[in-house]
Amino acid sequence: MAAVLAVILVGCAASPPPPPTPLDELLGQPLTDVLETVPQGAALFIQDVSPRVDLAASYQEGSDPAAWTVVAVCADAADLRAVASVEVAVVPRGSLDAVGDTDDRFDGAVECSGRPHGAHL
8 A cells, every 4th residue: 555655646746847048048049939938927028139130120019939039138037937027139030140240249239227137149
């Protein structure tokens, strides 16, 4: 009986929480990754910074998030899964290949006031 009880208790153990998602891991990734990770109810601000790669701004609400690359991010927490407020800067997918070295062109691409955790390409 003790062996059966032990098996039942192990089967009911909670699964471990997912690992944290550090902000710098989002850089160069599709906007989809942000949308899938940010907690529901968090304030999310998306900035199209296409002019920084010599393209016209064209992001609109409802745009395909897989077509956009994250180039900068600021949040109120270091783990994207725990944010209440996050701002990301995006450019069209593939546009980074055209500009080569980003040489800090995305520094200051997002407003970090009240969001002390940030990263940029």
